[in-house]
Amino acid sequence: xxxxxxxxxxxxxxxxxxxxxxxxxxxxxREMGAGLVYTEMVSSKGLYYKDKKTYDIMSxxxxxxxxxxxxxxxDPDIMAEVVSDHINxxxxxxxxxxxxxxxxxxxxxxxxxxxxxxxxxxIGKIVSNVVKVAEKPVTVKxxxxxxxxxxxxxxxxxxxxxxxxxxxxxxxxTRDMFYSGEADWDIIRxxxxxxxxxxxxxxxxxxxxxxxxxxxxxxCDGVMIGRSxxxxxxxxxxxxxxxxxKEDFLPTEEEIIHTAIRHMELICSIKGxxxxxxxxxxxxxxxxKGMRNSAVIKNHIxxxxxxxxxxxxxxxxLRELRHNLRSG
Numbered sequence: 001x002x003x004x005x006x007x008x009x010x011x012x013x014x015x016x017x018x019x020x021x022x023x024x025x026x027x028x029x030r031e032m033g034a035g036l037v038y039t040e041m042v043s044s045k046g047l048y049y050k051d052k053k054t055y056d057i058m059s060x061x062x063x064x065x066x067x068x069x070x071x072x073x074x075d076p077d078i079m080a081e082v083v084s085d086h087i088n089x090x091x092x093x094x095x096x097x098x099x100x101x102x103x104x105x106x107x108x109x110x111x112x113x114x115x116x117x118x119x120x121x122x123i124g125k126i127v128s129n130v131v132k133v134a135e136k137p138v139t140v141k142x143x144x145x146x147x148x149x150x151x152x153x154x155x156x157x158x159x160x161x162x163x164x165x166x167x168x169x170x171x172x173x174t175r176d177m178f179y180s181g182e183a184d185w186d187i188i189r190x191x192x193x194x195x196x197x198x199x200x201x202x203x204x205x206x207x208x209x210x211x212x213x214x215x216x217x218x219x220c221d222g223v224m225i226g227r228s229x230x231x232x233x234x235x236x237x238x239x240x241x242x243x244x245x246k247e248d249f250l251p252t253e254e255e256i257i258h259t260a261i262r263h264m265e266l267i268c269s270i271k272g273x274x275x276x277x278x279x280x281x282x283x284x285x286x287x288x289k290g291m292r293n294s295a296v297i298k299n300h301i302x303x304x305x306x307x308x309x310x311x312x313x314x315x316x317x318l319r320e321l322r323h324n325l326r327s328g
Contacts, residue, residue: 001035001222003198004137004166006094008066010035012211012239013200015226016070016097016141018104023061024267024276025283028259029229033236035222036066041099041107044073047082060092061270068095070141072102074111074122080129088135096136098126098165100156101143103175114175117146117156124159131164139167141202144187147176153187154194161195169200169224179227189218200224208238208248215243231286233259253291257318260287261311273307284310292321 001011014021014029016038026037039058046054060067069087073079079098087093100123102113109115116123131138140160145151157168170191172183183203192199201220205211211223229235234251242248251259263283268276284301288294297317304310 001198003036003095003139006066006137008035010240011200011222012236013222013224014038014229014236015202015224016040016068016099017226017230019279019282020230022057022267022279023059023064023270024263025233026064026067027061027266028263029233029236030064032233033240034233036068036095037064038068038070038097040070041102042069042071044071044075044079044082047071047086048078058090058093059270060090065092066094067092068097068139069093070097070099072099072107072112074116074126076122076125076129079126080133083130084133088133093136095167096130096134096138097169098130098138098140101141101169101171101175103143103178108175114143114146117143117152117175118150120152120156120159123156124163127160127163127165137166138164139169139200140165141169141171143171143173143175144184145174147174150174151187153191157191157195157199161197165197167198167200168195169202172201172203185214185218188214188220192219192221198222202226205235208235208242211239212242231260231283231289253321254318256287256291257314260284261314263287264307264310268307274305277305277307277310284314288317292324293317 001008012035014034014037018040021040029037042057043054058069087096099113100116107113142156144153153170160168170188172185172187188201198221200222201214201218202224205225206228214223225235238248264280267280281302285298288297300313301310
């Protein structure tokens with residue numbers, strides 16, 4: 001698949017998720033077959049005012065590329081300036097994605113994210129301003145509309161295309177739905193019919209077969225997987241296998257535990273052990289969710305601060321799981 005001048009190995013993408021898609025997780029997902037990965041949302045104003053934490057979110061390690069940086073904001077001039085002054089200068093960034101779909105109240109209250117869906121003229125100005133200065137392909141992520149009385153994804157998609165963007169990701173929910181209810185795949189199909197640039201479908205891909213069905217039903221050019229990848233990076237490899245006509249598989253408990261340990265090693269090497277362990281706890285709970293006695297292990301992990309001790313706990317847990325399997 002091709003987005004502007006960027007070739008991606010396949011069309012199964014990792015969605016940007018705040019507090020989740022840092023470098024360590026992106027590396028794991030790329031190793032598991034994700035064709036394109038995205039950073040967490042990056043504040044354009046944070047870059048404009050040279051906020052260190054904002055810069056940290058854009059940190060990219062070897063083994064991740066191609067990588068998309070997702071920026072959010074509602075000031076066309078600031079967004080264009082940070083692209084020109086900060087993102088263009090980075091050789092490790094491949095795609096610039098503009099977030100117009102985030103439903104979080106703290107984002108929306110500032111007129112950013114999905115709040116932009118209420119102002120089509122501003123959408124056009126933001127996209128065109130960014131495209132004019134960008135030296136990398138620009139894509140946009142949207143939702144189907146603000147609420148059920150204001151579903152305007154088709155009009156928004158057309159404006160985005162006319163303003164020069166080279167791809168659109170559409171999540172099939174309105175802003176007021178957040179992540180509840182069912183994603184509307186019909187709107188993804190209609191957006192695909194409306195524009196000529198690549199359309200990436202997003203929403204309700206829980207299992208690999210859902211991705212295959214989204215391709216079939218909507219005709220979209222790619223799919224983006226978010227929450228279902230948490231603790232489950234194998235979903236990318238599994239989707240690719242189904243697309244290739246091969247049998248699906250489930251990772252073994254041994255694969256899960258050893259991948260979790262590798263993920264922990266990565267995050268600690270990148271961010272330091274103290275911060276890495278703190279941020280890794282949620283990932284570890286996602287990895288072991290559904291396993292025997294996982295709640296007990298999770299509680300132990302949440303009280304631990306030493307990487308080696310957590311690793312030993314996980315390996316002992318794996319030995320117990322194997323023992324129970326043999327004796328069961």
